[in-house]
Amino acid sequence: MAPLTTPCACPDCVCTVSEGDAVLRDGSAFCSEACASGHKNQEPCHGNGSCGCTCNA
Template sequence: MASVNVEMVKCACEDCVCVVPVAKAVSRDGKAFCCDECAEGHPHQAGCDHAGCTCHG
């Protein structure tokens, strides 16, 4: 069976549309996020500040 090397993942924040390299993802509870704000569940209702993304938790 061939192995698959996944290099890019979608941010685990439901509202987020960002896709990040696995190596640069913020890991929390086994999930990959694009930034600390998404990983922390948007405690300040701030977005991830990535172009085209409107997530705020």
């Protein structure tokens, strides 16, 4: 059985995250701590910037 995935709650993020790996914040699921904290230091969501997102722009 495949794990359940959900889109990251960060508005400009294109990532999906499995329920077990999600960072939960205020009832929403995010793909990383950077997305969950709103990219306050403009850090990419997965540290390498290669996921195709514009959420840290």
